[in-house]
Amino acid sequence: MAALESHVIIGAGPAGAKAAETLREEGFTGGVLLVGKEPERPYERPPLSKKVLLGQADPESVYLHEESWYRDRDITLLTDTAATALDREARKVSLADGSELRYDRLLLATGSSPRRLRVPGTALDGVRTLRTLADARALHGLLRGGDRRVVVVGAGWIGLEVAAAARQYGNRVTLVEAEATPLYCPLGPEAGKIFADLHRSKGVECVFEDGLFAIRGEGSVDHVLTSRGVELPADLVVLAVGVVPEDGLARAAGLRTDNGVVVDSALRTEDPRIFAAGDVACFYHPLYRRHLRVEHWANALGSGSAAARSMLGRNVSYDRIPYYFTDQYELSMEFSGHADPGSYDRVVVRGDVSSGAYLVFWLSGDHLVAAMSVNTWEVTDILQFLIRSGTPVDPDALSEPRRPLAGLIAG
Ligand SMILES: Cc1cc2nc3c(=O)[nH]c(=O)nc-3n(C[C@H](O)[C@H](O)[C@H](O)COP(=O)(O)OP(=O)(O)OC[C@H]3O[C@@H](n4cnc5c(N)ncnc54)[C@H](O)[C@@H]3O)c2cc1C
Incomplete structure (x- = not known):
């Protein structure tokens, strides 16, 4: 009797978890291994910049599933475990602890991480980013007193949500943005102005068409200096200047990357055994007739599920329309x-x-x-x-x- 196949998913975020779920729902009976480098089991990120920052989320509510859910489906969940390399010829993934996993099909669902800025002062105490549950809990602790001078750099979705939460506690909040309006790239200036007006009406100081030049302080942040020379006193700086795809494993393994792991509309890389989904995937969208990388929750679930079906040889053409939601005030x-x-x-x-x-x-x-x-x-x-x-x-x-x-x- 032939040995059962084993499918490995790297990245235990929503895309990876959804893929594991779909493999089982579609009747796959071989091994399903979900490997994530965070200590947490898969959770939702949207509440992090909303209910978690506002202290309104029940701590358990952010998780996608209970621990028993993985056991019941015979999904092996390895948390606190980073994948460090792929050997495509031997079909093996190396893990940080030195062990290896063999795969028949591999899904890259490694997501994205906050873009770092090369400006002085980003290592000072009081400079934060928001990506993980740990980041959100720490930021909530810093904001809830309501007595901070907070500078949020970047008026994208996450920057705006952080600014809203910070203001709702009564902190003094300044929003620094390089463009003339918030959300310029995803929405253009017309709708961006609606968000600028909203934040100004709530008392957020908006410094637009200006950039971050340096963060200054002795040990911890004291003020932010903008490119136009404006000095903004601060004891908390949140850098929210977008994300970059975690595509290093794929690149090192010789797979094509270009703003993410490049895949076709069936979410396949050029290696027929390797697939990508979620924030890390730059997929060919049949409707837009070009490659897109979508950094949204609904895409993580939709593409995770589609990639799993593709891994099982089903006919897949992933063409979901990008969808996003936000809550601010x-x-x-x-x-x-x-x-x-x-x-x-x-x-x-x-x-x-x-x-x-x-x-x-x-x-x-x-x-x-x-x-x-x-x-x-x-x-x-x-x-x-x-x-x-x-x-x-x-x-x-x-x-x-x-x-x-x-x-x-x-x-
Ligand atoms: C604060 C915040 C708020 C958001 N709000 C919204 C919202 O309101 N609406 C919306 O549509 N979207 C929102 N998003 C975006 C949405 O959460 C993401 O699009 C979604 O999480 C992407 O899922 P993913 O599984 O592709 O990647 P991720 O959620 O990034 O998960 C990938 C996982 O892979 C792990 N990983 C990476 N490399 C390795 C490795 N080498 N080995 C093992 N594990 C690895 C990472 O640690 C991570 O846990 C928000 C994101 C954030 C950060």
């Missing part, structure tokens, strides 16, 4: 599509921004390329349908709240 938002500057030529708002509940659409010609719903629920499916189908839409109909969205599908 009383604003809850869902976003679908791609709205980076250059990908649209018009922005249309439906409803009154000052009411707190509205929709924003990004159009290229008469096609919807992205949409955001703020404090408005159950519209994501219909918006994603409009984006995916390429149905021509009338901007006047889009902007008119009395015209039902469903009516737009019929034209």
Whole structure:
């Protein structure tokens, strides 16, 4: 009788855990090994910059599954275990403790990590990033007193969420951003301004079109110096300037990397036994007809599951529309599509921004390329349908709240 196959997943985040789950759901009976370098079993990161920072999360609620869940499915979970090298010829993964794992199929789900800035002072006490549960717990401890001078560098999703949490405790918060508006890359300036106005209305000082030049202090941070020479007193600096894919293992093993591990729409690398999913994967998106790397929770789950099916030889074409959500103060938002500057030529708002509940659409010609719903629920499916189908839409109909969205599908 042939020996059972063994599938190894490197990276015990949501993409890796979802892949392990799908392998079992799809009937794979061989070995499933999930290897993660963090001490924790797989958990969700979105609550870290929201409920965990605000002290509102039940500590157990962030985990994807109980420990018994892995045992019940015969999934071997190795935590605190870093994979250090791949030997593609021998089909082995080396681990930091010197041991090796043999694989028949391998999934790289190593995620991403905060981008480091090469400026003086980032090693001072009081300079933080936010990626892990440990980071979030530590930051919560620092923010909750409400008496800090906090400088957040980077007005992307995580920077804005940290700024919101810090303000909600009453800390003095300054947001430093190189672009003229927050979220410039994912949303462009029009919607970015909405977020700038929101944060200013909550008392956040916004220093935009300026960069981090240095962090200064003796042992611990005392102030931040911007490129334009503004001195910002600080006892806590949070660097939130994006993430970089953890693709070093793949690169060292000779696999193609280019802003992540390059895979096709079935999430396969050029090595037919090796796959990639989640933040680390730069995959060919059949709808956009180009490679994309998506750093969002829904993509981690969707691509983790799709990669597992692909590992089992199923026919897979992963074409999920990028989706993101955020909570800042009383604003809850869902976003679908791609709205980076250059990908649209018009922005249309439906409803009154000052009411707190509205929709924003990004159009290229008469096609919807992205949409955001703020404090408005159950519209994501219909918006994603409009984006995916390429149905021509009338901007006047889009902007008119009395015209039902469903009516737009019929034209
Ligand atoms: C604070 C925060 C808030 C977020 N909020 C949102 C949100 O509101 N909405 C949203 O859509 N997305 C959000 N995201 C993004 C989302 O969490 C990520 O897209 C998602 O976690 C990606 O999952 P992943 O499994 O690909 O990677 P990760 O979650 O990064 O998991 C990868 C794991 O692999 C491990 N690993 C790396 N290298 C090795 C190695 N060599 N050996 C073993 N293990 C290794 C890492 O330690 C990590 O645990 C947020 C992210 C953060 C940090």
